[in-house]
Amino acid sequence: MARLINRQPDRLGRWLLALLPFVIVLVLYLLNSEARLAVNPNDKLLPSFPAIFDSIAKMAFxxxxxxxEYLLWADTLSSLRLLLMGVGISALLGLSVGLLNGGIPLIRIPFSPLVTTVSLIPPMAILPILFIVFGLGDLAKVMLIVIGICPILIRDLQLKTLSLPEEQLIKAQTLGATSWQILLRMMLPQVLPRLFEAVRLTLGSAWLFLIAAEAIAATQGLGYRIFLVRRYLDMSVILPYVVWITLLAFAMDWLLKVTARKAFPWYFGRNGEAQG
Structure with a gap:
């Protein structure tokens, strides 16, 4: 008898099991929405699906x-621009500093404690400072994302660099490689795949910092729109925006995963198959 821990569903079974939680959530929402609207047709907490679709049509078309402007698309472009800037800068700094910290002890010893300290500071606690220093424009929002996720990327990539087999370092030096050749030709190719994984893991935090910053000081953006209609308790706009942000985050995560599989098949196993 096959043990439960060893049972694997087929392809169709995987899809059905993956969709099951979402179907359950939709059914529960529909039942509760109908129950509340039957008591109070003007209830705003759980709007009906037609009301949600009407709000989406108005915001998007x-x-x-x-x-x-078409508000949904204008908000999306504004938020994505800031998010991609923040994540891109963080990835570049995270890779550069993480590689240097992990590969060169004279850099790691003074900078690693600093990076660790910065990574432990709650980013939202310094948001007022960022607005004071950088103003209420886009720069403060980008800097919040960078401060929020860059130290995490640095620490993750530093640990990945330090975990590389010492035998590779000894062989490279035996063959006459310089420090920069070891960093760029031996360590960097092995650390790059981990960068994609680390960015995927910090995407949720990046969205959180962006939405929070837009909610406080912005004139457009997904976070700005959610907190703008919050005062009217307009859940028919808030709920679709939350779902839309989730879909955008999922699409970005999927693109990073596919790109990493294609670019580094040797890292993710046979045929470039990654887990998760």
Missing amino acids: EPSRRTG
Whole structure:
């Protein structure tokens, strides 16, 4: 008799099991929404699906009377621009500093404690400082993302560099490789795949910092729109925006995973198959 721990569903079974929690959530929402609306047709906490679809249509396909923009797409482009800037800068700094910290002891000894200390500071606690120093514009929001996730990336990539087999380092030096050749030609190719994984793990935090910053000081963006309609308790806009942010984050995570599989098949196993 096969043990439960060894049973694996087929391809169709995987899809059905993956969709099951979402179907359950939708059914529960529908039942609770109908129950609340039956008691109070003006209830705003759990709007009906038609009300949600109407709000999506207005935000996505009808221009704003005030600005003439299609609000959903304008908010999405604004948020994605800031998010990609923050994540991109963080990835570049994380890879550079993490590689140097992990590969060169004279750099790791003074800078590693500093990076560890910065990584333990709650980023939201210094948001007012960022607004004071960088103003209320986009720079402060980008810096919040960088301060929030860059130290984590640095520490992760530093640990990955330090975990490389010492035999490789000895062989490279025996063959006459310089320090920079070891860093760029031996360590960097082996650390790059981990960068993709680390960025995937910090995407949720990056979105959190962006939404929080937009909620406090912004004139457009997904976070700004959510907190703007919050005062009217307009859940027919808030819920679709939350779902849309989740879909965007999922798409970015999927793109990073596919890119990593294609670029580094040797790292993820046979045929480039990654776990998760």
